[in-house]
Amino acid sequence: MQTLSASVSASPKFGFYRPNLLVNFSKLFYDSAQYGSGMKEHKPAWTFVAKNTFMLSKTCSANANLRYRTDYYSEFQKAKGYFQMDLRLNQSFFNKTLLVNLYVTDLFRTSQERWTSYGIGANLNKDCYNYDQTFGVIVTYNFNATRSKYRGTGAGNAEKSRL
DSSP: OEEEEEEEEEOOOBTTEEEEEEEEEEEEEOOOGGGTOOOOOOBOEEEEEEEEEEEOSSSEEEEEEEEEEOOEEOSSEEEOOEEEEEEEEEEEETTTTEEEEEEEESTTSOOEEEEEEEOSSOEEEEEEEOOOOEEEEEEEEOTTTTOOOOOOOOTTHHHHHHO
16 A cells, blocks of 8 residues: 655744644555455545643643544545534643643544445445544642752761762
8 A cells, every 4th residue: 555645843932822733635546446346536645633721820830632534535535524622721730749630531522433434345334423422531649840959968978989
C-alpha cells in the first residue's frame, strides 16, 4: 500500500487564548483491480483538529477540543466523516498540590463510525456509535508539589570518601 500524508501544525499564543491547530492530509495509492475491488473512486481524507486552551487565571484553565474528518474513499473502503467536541476544566488549589479536572468527551455524541468495505462477492458495512461519550472528574494530589530545596548537609561524604 502506498500512502501520501502531509500535516501542518501551528501553536500561536494570544494572551489568555492558546490554540493548537492541525491539518492532516492522507491519500492512498494502489491498484485494487488486481484484488477484485470494483471501486473506482479515490478521495483523500482531511482531518482538522483545534485544541483550544483558555487560561482563565493562574490556577484555572478551560479546553475546547474540536476534531473533524472528511469523508474519504480508498480502493476498498468508503468512510463517512465525523465531528467530535471535547471539553475540560482544570483547577488547581493549594499551590498546585490539589488538581481537579472536570471533562466531557464527545459532547454532542457525533463521533460515529460509518464505513463500507468492498471485497470479492461480499461487502461489509458498519454504521454505529461506539459509545465514546464520557463525563468525569479527576482529582490529583501531588506530594511535595513545592519541590523543597533541601539537599542534605553532606553527612555521608566522609563515608563515601572512605569507600
